[in-house]
Amino acid sequence: MKEILNYFQEIFSAIRSLTTGMKVTGKYFAINAFTDKQVFTQKYPENRKELKMFDAFRGEVIMTHNENNEHRCNGCGICELNCPNGSIEIIAKKENNEDGKAIRAIDQHVYQLAMCTFCGLCIKACPSNALDWGQDFEHAVFDRSKLTKVLNQPGSKIQKDIKE
Amino acid sequence: MIENREILLNDPNSERYLVNMGPQHPSTHGVLRLVVGIKGETVDSVQPHCGYIHRGIEKMCEHITYPQIIHLTDRMDYLSAHQNNHAVCLAVENALGVQVPERVQYIRTIMDELSRIASHQLWWATFGMDLGALTTFFYGLRDREKILDIFEESTGSRFLQSYYTPGGLMKDIHPDFQKHVKEFLVYFRKLLPEYDQLLTGNVIYRARSINMGLLSKEDAINYGVTGPSGRGSGFSCDVRKHKPYGVYHKAEFNEILRTEGDVHARYMVHMDEMRESMKIIEQLIDNIPAGDFIAKMKPVIKLPAGEYWQSVETARGELGVYIVSDGNKNPYRMKFRSPNLSNLGVLEKLSIGHKIADLIAIGGSMDYIIPDIDR
Ligand code: SF4
Ligand code: SF4
Numbered sequence: 001m002k003e004i005l006n007y008f009q010e011i012f013s014a015i016r017s018l019t020t021g022m023k024v025t026g027k028y029f030a031i032n033a034f035t036d037k038q039v040f041t042q043k044y045p046e047n048r049k050e051l052k053m054f055d056a057f058r059g060e061v062i063m064t065h066n067e068n069n070e071h072r073c074n075g076c077g078i079c080e081l082n083c084p085n086g087s088i089e090i091i092a093k094k095e096n097n098e099d100g101k102a103i104r105a106i107d108q109h110v111y112q113l114a115m116c117t118f119c120g121l122c123i124k125a126c127p128s129n130a131l132d133w134g135q136d137f138e139h140a141v142f143d144r145s146k147l148t149k150v151l152n153q154p155g156s157k158i159q160k161d162i163k164e
Numbered sequence: 165m166i167e168n169r170e171i172l173l174n175d176p177n178s179e180r181y182l183v184n185m186g187p188q189h190p191s192t193h194g195v196l197r198l199v200v201g202i203k204g205e206t207v208d209s210v211q212p213h214c215g216y217i218h219r220g221i222e223k224m225c226e227h228i229t230y231p232q233i234i235h236l237t238d239r240m241d242y243l244s245a246h247q248n249n250h251a252v253c254l255a256v257e258n259a260l261g262v263q264v265p266e267r268v269q270y271i272r273t274i275m276d277e278l279s280r281i282a283s284h285q286l287w288w289a290t291f292g293m294d295l296g297a298l299t300t301f302f303y304g305l306r307d308r309e310k311i312l313d314i315f316e317e318s319t320g321s322r323f324l325q326s327y328y329t330p331g332g333l334m335k336d337i338h339p340d341f342q343k344h345v346k347e348f349l350v351y352f353r354k355l356l357p358e359y360d361q362l363l364t365g366n367v368i369y370r371a372r373s374i375n376m377g378l379l380s381k382e383d384a385i386n387y388g389v390t391g392p393s394g395r396g397s398g399f400s401c402d403v404r405k406h407k408p409y410g411v412y413h414k415a416e417f418n419e420i421l422r423t424e425g426d427v428h429a430r431y432m433v434h435m436d437e438m439r440e441s442m443k444i445i446e447q448l449i450d451n452i453p454a455g456d457f458i459a460k461m462k463p464v465i466k467l468p469a470g471e472y473w474q475s476v477e478t479a480r481g482e483l484g485v486y487i488v489s490d491g492n493k494n495p496y497r498m499k500f501r502s503p504n505l506s507n508l509g510v511l512e513k514l515s516i517g518h519k520i521a522d523l524i525a526i527g528g529s530m531d532y533i534i535p536d537i538d539r
Pocket of ligand 1: 073130
């Protein structure tokens, strides 16, 4: 007799546990079906225009340029030393400053996006704050060579206040 | 292994099969290959084969400097990235005798606990899915998303944050950090009971978890099973309690211990730990002191020659970092005692005699992260 009772009790508690769970899913089903309060997903890429990443977002390493196409990099090579993956290569050149003295300047700041692990050590290490995070995250390309970037823009010059 | 194969080859009438589970199997949560010996549907041997995602992180560490090591540790147990960073940072700081600012310690502790909650949420989501409850997957990920947003706002990255650096943090927290964390706590406190309604009381889940995969306390200690899996067997192994680091000594929380040692016990430890983590964050979040986010460090960090050990509690157990330094700017030898490798060792013991479907439940409850096993 007791066994039969237990048997039915088990069945009832099982059904009850299932309905408790169904209540939760039912609630969300109703909310989602009849209101638009609880939409968690984003429609990417349709929302590209409104999509705003957080300020701190680490999309890629960029070199900041001001409106006169001037950057702050003096080619010291500290970022290259700090990169754990060798994704940065500094190609320096000799340049004459205003006094006619030969100084070391940046020719090409080569950045291999494909080898970057977005650790941020180069940006933190740069003594003249020449580098920063870019917000772009759509890095897919058809050709691998496009992932090798030169960070100083063509024709750009070094800002006046940066020492060599 | 070879012995098993001979049995198979020699005896064509043997009812025993060797089945490969993985390396590409969704329920192993990564590239883990289990060679499972089955008789009918009953498991009689489980042999894990590691190495499919071995990247040689320990060896790589010997060639790079200490700050550079941090970003590699993210890639071991990627769901506990903050805690992994923390272990290396603490080891380096203790070796140098650097006192990090109080603010840093608070932020680190809060970040650690947030990632513990996020990790347990993902575990709950995928564990439910392993057992066939697909809904849990969406609910768990939905709530984890909120934490990832908090991470992204302050650290710049959702997943592999590389946020700590020897001496402090890479950058200060976002001004809205505290506000958003508090919003999340209110939000998640309301939703955690739903997790229980959905899965904890569910009759199918209970039938598949209670008395399944029993791990005794002795075995947990012998095999070095730590984390929620060890504590589900009554093995008191919480590093946060026994060797407090950060500001854990300032927060009041309980070490969750259960004695049953079955799948359900491990499940309940996970669920209760989320509550404890919320308690810790609640106590700390309003008291973050003002100050610097990084201590003054030399530009090139060289550890004095010697051996250093530091362990922290990640979401899956005790992560130990062992550094042998010869006085250079990179370690002479770096060893990580990863919790998952030890936890994997006990899998065969737990699964023998159970059905093959239960192997999924047992493996799921142990919460393996494969890149942490292989490193
Ligand atoms: S980016 Fe900064 S660290 Fe790198 S070469 Fe230029 S100035 Fe030096
Ligand atoms: S973010 Fe890290 S990996 Fe990428 S270029 Fe800078 S230092 Fe190298």
